[in-house]
Amino acid sequence: MIGKTSLHAKxxxxxxxxxWRKRTFSDVDALHRSMGPRQQRENALPPPAVRxxxxxxxSEVHGHPVYTVRPRxxxxxxxxxxxxxxxxxxxxxxxHWRFFARxxxxxxxxxxxxxxxxxxxxxxxxxxxxxxxxxKEKMDQVAPGDQILMGDSAGGxxxxxxxxSLRDQGRPQPKEIVLLSPWLDVTMDxxxxxxxxxxxxxxxxxGLREAGRLYAGGLDLASELVSPINGDLRGLGELSCFxxxxxxxxxxxxxLYDKAREQGVPLExxxxxxxxxxxxxxxxxxxxHATDRIAELVSR
Numbered sequence: 001m002i003g004k005t006s007l008h009a010k011x012x013x014x015x016x017x018x019x020w021r022k023r024t025f026s027d028v029d030a031l032h033r034s035m036g037p038r039q040q041r042e043n044a045l046p047p048p049a050v051r052x053x054x055x056x057x058x059s060e061v062h063g064h065p066v067y068t069v070r071p072r073x074x075x076x077x078x079x080x081x082x083x084x085x086x087x088x089x090x091x092x093x094x095x096h097w098r099f100f101a102r103x104x105x106x107x108x109x110x111x112x113x114x115x116x117x118x119x120x121x122x123x124x125x126x127x128x129x130x131x132x133x134x135x136k137e138k139m140d141q142v143a144p145g146d147q148i149l150m151g152d153s154a155g156g157x158x159x160x161x162x163x164x165s166l167r168d169q170g171r172p173q174p175k176e177i178v179l180l181s182p183w184l185d186v187t188m189d190x191x192x193x194x195x196x197x198x199x200x201x202x203x204x205x206x207g208l209r210e211a212g213r214l215y216a217g218g219l220d221l222a223s224e225l226v227s228p229i230n231g232d233l234r235g236l237g238e239l240s241c242f243x244x245x246x247x248x249x250x251x252x253x254x255x256l257y258d259k260a261r262e263q264g265v266p267l268e269x270x271x272x273x274x275x276x277x278x279x280x281x282x283x284x285x286x287x288x289h290a291t292d293r294i295a296e297l298v299s300r
Contacts (some may be wrong), residue, residue, distance in 0.1 A: 007283040013276060016201040025087075025207030032210075035089050035120065044115060046097035053101050061137055062130040066114045069100050076108035077146045078298050079141055081174075083131070085153025085278055087183070087208060088119050088215035096152075099281035099291070106295040109148070112138045114208030116158070123217035124226050131162055139174075147174035149237070149297055152278045153249070154215075156182025156241075160228040165238045173237035176212065176231070176297050180242050181278045182256070183249055184229035186212025187221045190251035200248040202277045208248070229255050233265040240268035240297055242290055244275025268297075 004252045005013075016022070045058065046069070055070040077252035082100065084092040092115060100111045114134040117126040141146055149159040157178035163177050188209045197205050214224045229252060233239065239260065243253035253271070260267035270293065272279070272286055280290040 002270060002289070008284045009274065009276075009279070009286055012282065012284060013201050013274075016276070021202050022200070022204055025202070025204035026208045027204075027206050031087075031089070031207040035118075044092045046101075047094050050097045050101045054104060056265045059137075061114060061134045062117075063127075063210075064117060064130055065133055066112060067240065069104060069111045069113070070188075071110075074108045075110065075185050076299070077143070077268065078107060078109040078148065079139065079142045079146055080111045080148045080150050080298060081135060082111050082113045083116065083149075083151035083155030083158040084113060085151070085155050085181070085183075086118070087211040088124075088127070088154045089159055091115065091118065093223065095278075095281045098283070102291055103295060103298065106291065107298045110257050119211065119214035124215055124219060125143075125217070127215070128161065128165075128225065129157070131158055132165060135162060144162045145171035145175050147237075148176040148178060149174045150176075150178040150180070150294075151182070152180035152281060153183045155186050156180055157186075157226075158227050160184065160231075161225060164224070164228065164231055167235045169238050173235070175237055176240065176244075177237045178240050178294060178297055179253075179256075180280050180294075181244070181247055181249055182252060183208070184252040184256060185227045186216060187227060188212065188248075190255065192251045192254075193248055196246075196248045196250045199246045201246065202279065203248045205248060208278075229259065233263050233267075235259055236265070238268075238297075240270070242270045242272070242280050242294070244272045244279050246274055246278070247277045249277065268287050 001019045059066050084096050151159040188205045257269050280287050
């Protein structure tokens with residue numbers, strides 16, 4: 001486990017608790033109220049400060065926007081295909097774009113971010129079809145040794161599902177698969193989850209379970225297509241996982257760690273004490289530490 005919690009992080013957690021940030025995921029009705037046009041808009045652009053630092057291209061795959069963000073100088077051949085979090089029901093956020101800008105500044109990489117179909121209007125099959133098509137269109141001409149799959153929360157799950165799909169098709173694996181606070185089991189049935197839920201200032205079991213149900217449609221929630229913790233990890237690219245101990249998804253990360261050991265699969269595992277969900281894309285000292293390591297994974 002890494003480090004003591006910084007004052008900045010403690011203040012951010014206190015703000016979450018005081019504003020009851022967990023409300024959205026504390027019950028099913030609150031989750032449904034959150035899934036309005038503002039959260040699911042598809043014209044989500046980087047904030048002006050980020051647009052001033054990078055070059056930005058927009059295209060479409062299966063009718064959904066795909067943004068490619070490039071450095072204006074000192075570009076390298078490394079290309080990150082990034083899947084944003086949001087429990088499969090919420091759109092990309094400003095913190096994601098700021099994280100891309102920091103990662104690009106550190107590594108000279110290119111980042112492609114698809115705004116994939118969201119539930120409840122779409123289900124897992126629509127999303128995976130678009131994700132696979134995005135990979136083919138944007139990454140097929142990138143050497144496997146320059147490819148990185150990365151995502152936070154639901155996007156971490158999508159990264160793992162896509163990597164398995166490539167393996168099962170007999171296609172080369174990306175160099176790295178980087179999972180940030182990954183959501184790997186939409187059943188939310190792990191017996192340790194309720195205890196982690198009590199300490200999580202942001203996510204909650206009830207809302208996540210409903211979001212997973214909406215995303216899966218009629219599919220069995222235990223299917224590895226929506227709960228990739230249930231699939232085989234062998235034959236994939238280099239795996240790494242970042243998680244905090246105040247995250248209800250700590251159960252998923254620890255189960256991934258155990259499964260990797262059981263299957264003899266190397267996994268770089270980074271667990272930060274006191275950290276909340278997706279903290280590594282926030283503007284706090286712990287995020288800087290994590291970004292340093294993530295940049296090394298992209299560049300190595």
